[in-house]
Amino acid sequence: MLEEYIPFVGEETIQELILISKKLKDLKVLHVNSTYKGGGVAEILNSLVPLMNELEIKTDWKVFRGDERFFSFTKKLHNLLHIPCGKYINSDEIVYYLKITFENLKEIDTENYDIVFIHDPQPMGLIIKKHPGQKWIWRCHIDTSTPDPQAWNFLENFLNAYDACIFHMPEFAYERITIPIYTIPPSIDPLHPKNIELSEEEIKNIITKFGIDLEKPIILQVSRFDRLKDPFGVFEAFKLIKKKYDCQLVLVGSFAEDDPEGESVYKELLNKTSGEKDVFVLNLPPNSHREINAFQRGATVVVQKSLKEGFGLVVSEAMWKGKPVVGSNVGGIKRQIVHGITGYLVNSIEGAAVRIKQLLANKYFRDEMGFHAKERVKHRFLIIRHLRDYLILIYKILNQKS
């Protein structure tokens, strides 16, 4: 499978991966997260784990099980780590977290591994089973730069027992962390159905199926139906653009059945845009990977106008397809877009409208920025770079032992 990545990263890069992996041969590595399906972490592990095994690093992936009560607590914890919101963690919740952790300790064998990667806060308590000689790494996929103090104190009890932690970018790391902090951005897989090349015909068939006119410029935002993704702001920007440009707005997303807010945002958006013939609000089923791929390839300009964002890999997905992205100057979006070179970073609806207009008006800009956008992703945000970073990290951490 590694060979399939040669067209994207070059044979030399794959050779170097093999060289570094030889230093880690026969090592046993375990990844633990809380789901096999859905979400960016599972998507990355789906690609990463087989590649590590192909490099003869025996790598397993296990899932931490919890029930609704457990996950509603960890969801609250997640939100509190992201930003204080006036909620409190009560002692019952802590006891229940520990109860579920102990139940998982019976199911998840962590003893036979040299390196254990724990993803996000849900399985973090497994660290209590750490054995001498093992190295445990906490991989945090959220922005904890300004956490609620109580939530952080809870987390810190476990964190200090880890050997290192990883954040997407230094901005996401809370300043009280005392263990080594590595910065490894997430990645996309060029072989995933979301990112593979599609024929012109397939792109055309998918897009026109929804009544969208391929002859007219398409402004696209792909995101969950969530206020923090600001689809309403994108629509306001579109109205400013529409005064001079005959174009279409496509807002593609999905909402989970158990997310009442997602459904209400979707309906509100449908209401707001109902009189606009060139606006398409599309709620696609989960796993509509080829459809999303086709929309990104068929778009003229891609937008990601989030008010707050974790890393926002959807930006890299569009950039990988040679699209300039107009994105908000927040979170990981500002790490992916190099302003004025691979797209534009904006701070308002008006800013978004101005930059989208510039790109609609100028094919040369679009092509140049699209070219550089793809180059940026090729070097910084593909799974092979991610894998290489993990291998070096493992090697470095094991070396600390000696």
Place this chain on the structure above:
Amino acid sequence: MSNPFVFKSELWIPRYTGIKVCSLKELIEALKIIDKFSIFYHMYINIFNYHNLPTFYTNSISYWLYKNGYLLLAEKLSVIDPLDYFDLEELRNVLIKTIKENYYENMNEKKGNPFYFITAEREIIESGRIAHTLNEFIEGIKKSSINSLFYHLVTSRIENKTLINDYSAWLFNMGVAKKAEKINKLDLYSRNLYEIKKEIIEILESKEC
């Protein structure tokens, strides 16, 4: 007969030092104490991360200065060619001196976007390729990654404490001085490493000695 050339490569992982600064004064103080490989990361490696893009500045400190409105300082720092230095402590002093020379007390406003000091945890690996002759050397470079080029053109100079890169040093020993000089004069920070690789191969395959 000269020693064979051993092709190596360099991989690294970024580690956050925990030091972030929001003003020029804090920047100067941090530059005095940070790990020298943090200087290496921001002055040398960062350009590697962006080498394939036509970015405005050649190092991340200049870019931060530019984003915060210190345009003069951004230019003064971006003209510092890291390849003029093999001693990271000397480069540290030049950075501090340049900022101090262009710094006034009224420039000490705190900025909203902090600068985060990262350091590089590096690993040098041998590719297993060795060159005894010029032809083997050319073949070796053709098979080299840009990380390998980065190691031999940039890092090796710091490790060996010399202004002459690995490729040129070996070529001098082989008696092909003109090629050695040409390669040593390449401006690595104005083009991407793929173009540099192509140009090195052209120099090596040209008829001149």
